[in-house]
Amino acid sequence: MDDFYSSLASFExxxxxxxxxxxxxxxxxxxxxxxxINNDSEQANKVIKKEEKPKNKLFDFSSDSTIIIALLLIMNxxxxxxxxxxxxxxxxx
Numbered sequence: 001m002d003d004f005y006s007s008l009a010s011f012e013x014x015x016x017x018x019x020x021x022x023x024x025x026x027x028x029x030x031x032x033x034x035x036x037i038n039n040d041s042e043q044a045n046k047v048i049k050k051e052e053k054p055k056n057k058l059f060d061f062s063s064d065s066t067i068i069i070a071l072l073l074i075m076n077x078x079x080x081x082x083x084x085x086x087x088x089x090x091x092x093x
Contacts, residue, residue, distance in 0.1 A: 068092050
């Protein structure tokens with residue numbers, strides 16, 4: 001009977017050791033996942049910051065803006081609705 005209890009204790013010790021190992025591996029995996037997520041979000045923030053261009057000017061002269069400006073100049077020389085001109089200026093901003 002004493003042999004039964006000693007083998008039971010050794011099984012219990014082995015089970016506890018394996019449970020600790022599994023827990024440690026899970027913790028390491030979670031830490032590495034959190035670390036990679038943090039790195040990915042930092043890299044994404046850096047990319048976003050690089051892509052953002054400062055808008056210090058009132059008008060941003062892109063291709064769309066130049067087309068609208070040309071329309072405004074053409075419409076200014078003819079009789080047009082002032083609300084239409086105002087709408088185009090609003091779109092420019």
